[in-house]
Amino acid sequence: MPKRLIVYVAFILAVTGGFLYVFAPEVLPWRTAQRPSAHERLLQRAESGDAKAQHRLGIMYYNGQDGVEQSYEKAAEWYQKAIETDPDFPDAYNSLGGCYLDGEGVPKNQKKALELYKKAAELGNAHAPFNIGLIYEQGLGVETDNEEALRWYELASERGLPEGSHNAGLAYIRGIVVPRDIKKSLKFLRRAAEKNFALSQQQLGHMYLNGDGVEKDLIEAGRWYQMAADNGSEEDQGYLQERSIARKILTCLPVYWLPVQAIPRRCIMWQ
Numbered sequence: 648m649p650k651r652l653i654v655y656v657a658f659i660l661a662v663t664g665g666f667l668y669v670f671a672p673e674v675l676p677w678r679t680a681q682r683p684s685a686h687e688r689l690l691q692r693a694e695s696g697d698a699k700a701q702h703r704l705g706i707m708y709y710n711g712q713d714g715v716e717q718s719y720e721k722a723a724e725w726y727q728k729a730i731e732t733d734p735d736f737p738d739a740y741n742s743l744g745g746c747y748l749d750g751e752g753v754p755k756n757q758k759k760a761l762e763l764y765k766k767a768a769e770l771g772n773a774h775a776p777f778n779i780g781l782i783y784e785q786g787l788g789v790e791t792d793n794e795e796a797l798r799w800y801e802l803a804s805e806r807g808l809p810e811g812s813h814n815a816g817l818a819y820i821r822g823i824v825v826p827r828d829i830k831k832s833l834k835f836l837r838r839a840a841e842k843n844f845a846l847s848q849q850q851l852g853h854m855y856l857n858g859d860g861v862e863k864d865l866i867e868a869g870r871w872y873q874m875a876a877d878n879g880s881e882e883d884q885g886y887l888q889e890r891s892i893a894r895k896i897l898t899c900l901p902v903y904w905l906p907v908q909a910i911p912r913r914c915i916m917w918q
Contacts, residue, residue: 685713693725698733701725705742709751719752737770744778748787757788768799773806780814793824804835812839813847820850820860829860840871848875852892 683691686707692700705725711717723746729739744763747756761782767775780799783792797818803811816835819828833854839847848871854861855868872892 686715693728696732698729698736698739701729701732702736702739702742705729705739709742719746721752722746723752735770737767737772737775740764740767740770741772741775741778744775748778748782757782761788768802771806773803773808773811776800776806777803777808777811777814780811784814793818797824801835804838807842809839809842809844809847812836812842813844813850816847816850820854827860832860840874843874843878845875845878848872848878856892 686704689700689704689707693704702725705722707713707715708718708725709722723743726739726743726746729736730743733739740763744760744767746752746760747754747763748760749755761779764775764779764782768779776799780796780803781787782796783789783799784796785791797815800811800815800818804815812835816832816839818824819832819835821827833851836847836851840851852868852871852875853859855864855871857863869892
């Protein structure tokens with residue numbers, strides 16, 4: 648066979664094979680074998696005794712992710728297996744605690760939930776102290792104890808959880824559990840706000856707009872309201888209201904030095 652013909656045939660075969668590989672893989676036997684799904688790969692690791700995979704599989708069942716049918720029962724089972732595999736795995740205790748708190752996949756048992764949360768907190772989980780704080784604040788299976796709740800919120804804050812910082816900041820604003828302390832309140836609220844926690848940004852905006860415990864500062868109020876609006880979604884309650892306030896403040900800033908009579912009515916925030 649002439650060399651030129653061999654090259655021509657090889658070229659045609661290569662082009663045809665490439666076309667089939669891209670546009671019609673089902674006709675190529677080596678491409679029909681399906682790769683394991685994310686669930687199947689995770690299940691293999693979980694069944695081999697990987698505690699993190701067991702916990703992740705529990706989350707997958709809890710949320711019904713990656714094509715897996717949602718099942719609280721299977722989620723709780725895998726959380727429990729993760730604990731049995733690694734008794735020092737804090738995230739599994741925290742997740743299983745949530746199941747017992749709400750009775751999801753297991754019988755509702757708020758005292759059991761508290762035990763699991765405390766174990767998770769002892770092992771360093773950041774969310775568990777916040778969950779314990781909620782239990783004491785809301786009296787879920789225990790007597791309401793706001794002082795104890797605040798102690799756990801502050802621990803959650805120290806571990807970097809903005810929700811803990813926010814709740815601690817509110818406690819110091821209200822002055823019910825502890826004496827009102829604006830300095831401490833600002834410390835906690837700013838800590839959460841700097842992590843883009845919109846509720847804390849809104850709260851700071853309210854405080855500076857109304858002079859609540861701080862000197863009224865419309866520039867600072869506008870800055871926090873704008874950040875809160877940027878971090879919220881269209882569906883969040885109050886989102887459009889917060890953005891409207893921020894826009895008014897930022898639009899009107901250049902004329903604050905003028906007498907009230909000289910300021911356009913749309914810019915008079917306090918009327």
